[in-house]
Structures are given as structure tokens and as C-alpha cells.
Amino acid sequence: MAGTDLVMYENEFQKIDEELQKLHQQANANVVFLVDKNGQLIASAGDTHNIDTTSLASLTAGNIAATGGIARLLGEKEFTILFHEGEKDNIHISLIGQRVILVVIFDQRSSLGLVRLRVKKTSEVLTKLFDEITSKAEKEKLEGKVAESPFAEISDEDIDNLFR
Amino acid sequence: MSFINYSSREINCKIVYYGPGLCGKTTNLQYIYKKTNPEQKGKLISLATESERTLFFDFLPLALGDIRGFRVRFHLYTVPGQVFYAASRKLILKGVDGVVFVADSQIERMEANIESLEDLGINLAEQGYAIEKLPYAIQYNKRDLPSVAPLEEMNKILNTNGVQWFEAVATTGIGVFETLKSVAKQVLLELKKHY
Numbered sequence: 532m533a534g535t536d537l538v539m540y541e542n543e544f545q546k547i548d549e550e551l552q553k554l555h556q557q558a559n560a561n562v563v564f565l566v567d568k569n570g571q572l573i574a575s576a577g578d579t580h581n582i583d584t585t586s587l588a589s590l591t592a593g594n595i596a597a598t599g600g601i602a603r604l605l606g607e608k609e610f611t612i613l614f615h616e617g618e619k620d621n622i623h624i625s626l627i628g629q630r631v632i633l634v635v636i637f638d639q640r641s642s643l644g645l646v647r648l649r650v651k652k653t654s655e656v657l658t659k660l661f662d663e664i665t666s667k668a669e670k671e672k673l674e675g676k677v678a679e680s681p682f683a684e685i686s687d688e689d690i691d692n693l694f695r
Numbered sequence: 696m697s698f699i700n701y702s703s704r705e706i707n708c709k710i711v712y713y714g715p716g717l718c719g720k721t722t723n724l725q726y727i728y729k730k731t732n733p734e735q736k737g738k739l740i741s742l743a744t745e746s747e748r749t750l751f752f753d754f755l756p757l758a759l760g761d762i763r764g765f766r767v768r769f770h771l772y773t774v775p776g777q778v779f780y781a782a783s784r785k786l787i788l789k790g791v792d793g794v795v796f797v798a799d800s801q802i803e804r805m806e807a808n809i810e811s812l813e814d815l816g817i818n819l820a821e822q823g824y825a826i827e828k829l830p831y832a833i834q835y836n837k838r839d840l841p842s843v844a845p846l847e848e849m850n851k852i853l854n855t856n857g858v859q860w861f862e863a864v865a866t867t868g869i870g871v872f873e874t875l876k877s878v879a880k881q882v883l884l885e886l887k888k889h890y
Contacts, residue, residue, distance in 0.1 A: 536889070537698045544702035569790030570754075570770065571698045571707040585737045585756045589770065593742075593751060596786040682887040685762060690880045693759040693767060694872065 537567060543664050544574065550656050551576040554633075558649040559641035561620065565657070566591050566632040573631065587634075591624060595632050614643065625650055628658040630665075696790035697886060705766045708882050709790055710875075713815050714797035715807035716748070716776035719836040722865040723797060724755045724771055727875060730868065735759060749775040752787050762883070769879055776811065785818050793830035793882040794819075795874055797865075798853055800835050800843040808853055826856070830881030833860040834874045839867075 539547075547565065555563040555576040562582060564575035570592035572584050594613065602610045613624040623635040623646050633654065635646050698707040712720040721741065728739040737756035744750050753773040758766060774784040788794075796815065798808045816826055833854050835846060846862065854860055859877045863870025 536696055536886075538701070539699070540701045544700065567698055567790075569696055569698070569709055571709075573698070573700075583738055586740050586754065589754045589756070590740065593786070596789060597751070597783070600782050600786055682763075682883070682889075685883055685887045687880075689762045690883055693762070693879070694876045 537571075537573075537664075538668055539573070539664065543660065546660055547574050547657065548576070550653055550660070554635070554649055554653040558635060558637065558646045560635045560637040560646065562634075562636045564588070564634050566634060568592055568595065568626075568630060568632060577636075591632055591634055595624065595626060612647075623647070623650060625654065627654050628661050630661055631657070633657065697792055697882075699765075699886075703766075704764055705768060706762075706886070707768045707770060708792040708879075708886075709770045709772065710793045710795065710878055710882065711788055711791045712771065712773040712795045712797055713784075713788075713811065714776055714836075715799060715804060715811040716778070718776060718797045718799040718804070718808075718811075719863075719865040720773035720776060720797050721747075721749055721753050723795075723834070723836075723863075723871050723874070724753050724773055726865055726868045726871045727757070727771065728755055730872070731757060748777065749773055750780075751775060751783050759879075767883070769875075769882075771875075778810070781814065784814070785821065788818050788822060788824075791819075791824070791829070792885070793878040794826070794832075795878050796831070796833045796853070797836050797863075798833060798849065800837045800849065801840055802842050802844045805844055805849075805852065808849075812853055830878050830885055831858050832874055832877040832881070833858060834863045834865075834870060835860060836863045836865050836870075838862045838869070839864045 551563050551565060551574055562577035562579055565573040566588040567573055570589035572588040575584055598610050598613060609626060611626045615622045620636055620638050625633050627633050633650060635650060637646055712723055714720050724739060728736060735758050740754040742751035755771040757769045772787050774787045819826055835849055861870040861874045865871055
């Protein structure tokens with residue numbers, strides 16, 4: 532299978548979560564969330580109760596993918612930042628380490644300048660974190676380590692049960 | 696490319712419905728949406744034109760249940776089938792875990808099926824996937840229409856690798872869940888191989 536699956540353990544997840552909480556606070560944002568380039572939500576911070584985060588994640592990834600397609604047509608490698616301005620809320624989307632997408636939703640209590648500044652700092656930390664996750668996964672694969680895998684024992688019956 | 700989160704105990708997998716324009720990809724998703732319990736599904740998002748042709752993609756998140764304490768989520772996507780949306784189709788295949796090829800059974804659409812299948816092979820190859828190695832199922836849709844090609848012939852032309860195939864009438868739901876189940880099962884068994 533091309534590419535590697537993204538596997539995240541408690542420890543790394545907590546670090547990412549902390550980083551997002553920090554950004555949420557420091558950027559004065561409404562909501563911050565992190566999405567896999569394939570549209571899967573990884574983590575979020577802030578008030579997500581009124582937001583359909585799953586759909587938002589998928590559409591954000593689609594947005595980044597489409598923009599990436601445009602970039603390549605123009606001979607650019609990637610457009611790393613997208614910004615949409617609304618009447619009340621604004622959305623700042625940035626690509627981190629070619630792998631994940633950081634989304635910040637904010638209103639007039641913050642500003643684009645502040646968000647950009649804070650996002651830059653968070654990006655650096657997250658890039659490092661994801662590098663660690665990737666190298667850890669590769670190392671484990673090399674060592675043939677299967678840490679308490681939930682899949683080793685999957686049976687046909689388990690799968691059939693999903694479709695009852 | 697699945698996303699396995701040990702912290703929230705979730706597995707996310709991406710399944711893409713591929714096929715020529717008007718073959719019934721969106722209809723498949725609409726039927727699944729209609730027949731799934733509210734607590735198991737998210738919103739069905741359709742980025743479509745005014746005439747209800749898919750412009751970018753349809754998206755349906757499904758959480759069917761748990762396996763060994765892990766919540767299994769499938770993200771179902773369709774591609775826009777029309778030939779000139781080639782660039783968009785490529786994007787949607789990124790990170791795919793399993794593919795359903797929906798073929799239009801009408802004799803006059805056979806050429807469109809072949810063209811779309813070739814397009815699928817090329818787009819997958821560009822991303823380093825080989826169709827023979829990917830969880831994959833074929834659905835022969837619109838079996839209720841009068842001018843359908845015989846299954847034997849369709850299999851000979853569109854299913855040279857002999858993968859699982861299903862007869863379907865997506866508008867009434869015949870074969871829809873059978874197809875989904877087949878590819879979902881293959882995706883999970885693939886995970887079992889890797890982890």
C-alpha cells in the first residue's frame with residue numbers, strides 16, 4: 532500500500548492536544564483543529580459543539596487538495612496558507628510538514644496578524660512532533676513490533692457484526 | 696491510508712466510489728445514508744452543480760460499530776464521473792483504503808465504463824497504488840433497465856482480475872450494502888495484515 536498509515540498513541544496525542552489548546556488560547560481563536568491531509572480529524576481545541584467537525588475536516592482537506600492542484604498547474608509546489616474572510620468568522624488554513632492541516636477559526640476578538648504569528652510558532656512544534664511520529668512508526672515497522680494491535684485478532688464474525 | 700488513533704480508540708478508513716458519469720455513485724451514498732441509523736452517520740455532503748451532477752465529491756462518514764474496543768469509521772467518497780473532472784478525481788483518490796467501481800450496466804455505456812476503469816488504473820498508479828493490491832469490488836448497477844449487458848460479458852471486460860462483483864439497482868438499494876460490506880471487509884482484513 533502506498534504511503535504509511537497514520538498511527539497515533541496516547542502520548543503523542545496528548546502533546547498535540549496541548550499544543551492546540553495553547554494555540555487556541557494565545558491566538559484568541561474560537562476553534563482550532565488539526566486534520567489529516569486525507570480529511571480525517573486528528574484533534575481539536577475550543578468550542579466545537581455547534582460545529583460538524585467531521586464534515587469540516589473533509590471539506591478542508593478537499594480545499595487544500597484543490598488548491599494544491601492549482602499550485603502544481605502554476606508550477607508552484609504548494610500554497611501553504613489559505614484564508615477565508617466571512618462577515619463574522621474567519622478561517623485560516625495552513626499546511627504543516629506536507630502532512631497535516633491546521634485550521635483556526637476566529638472572529639473580531641482576534642486578528643489575522645496574531646493568528647498568523649501564533650500559527651507559525653505552533654507549526655514548528657507540530658512539524659517536529661509529526662516527524663517523531665513518522666520515524667517512530669518506521670522504526671517499529673522495521674523491528675516488526677506490533678504493540679497490542681487490535682487488528683491481529685479481527686475475525687470475519689467481528690466484521691459481519693458491523694453490518695447487522 | 697488509514698488513521699488509527701489509540702488515544703480516542705478509533706480507526707478511520709477511506710473508501711472511494713469510482714465510475715463513469717451518471718452510473719449511480721451518488722445514488723449509492725444516498726441510499727446508504729437513508730438506510731443507516733442517525734447515530735451511525737454524519738451529514739451527507741454533496742458538492743454538486745445545480746443540475747445535481749457531482750462537481751467535486753460527495754462525502755458520507757459512517758460509524759458502523761466497534762471492533763475489539765475500537766470504533767470503526769468509514770469515510771465514503773464519490774468522485775465526479777464526468778470525463779473533464781479528471782483533475783478532481785485524482786485528488787479524491789489520495790490516501791484511499793478501498794475502491795468500489797460502479798459500472799453502468801446499459802450496453803451503450805460500456806465504452807464509458809472501460810474508459811473510467813482505465814482512468815482509475817492510471818490515477819491509482821500515479822500515487823503508487825496497484826488496483827490488484829487494493830481492497831476493491833465492482834458493482835454492476837442499473838440491472839433493472841431494459842438494455843443491460845449480460846453479466847458474463849461485463850465480467851469479461853471489466854473484471855479481468857476476477858474480484859468480487861455485485862448486481863445492483865442503487866435507486867432501490869439492491870446490492871448497495873452488499874458492495875459496501877465487501878470492500879469494508881477487505882479494508883479491515885488489509886489492516887490485519889499490516890498491524
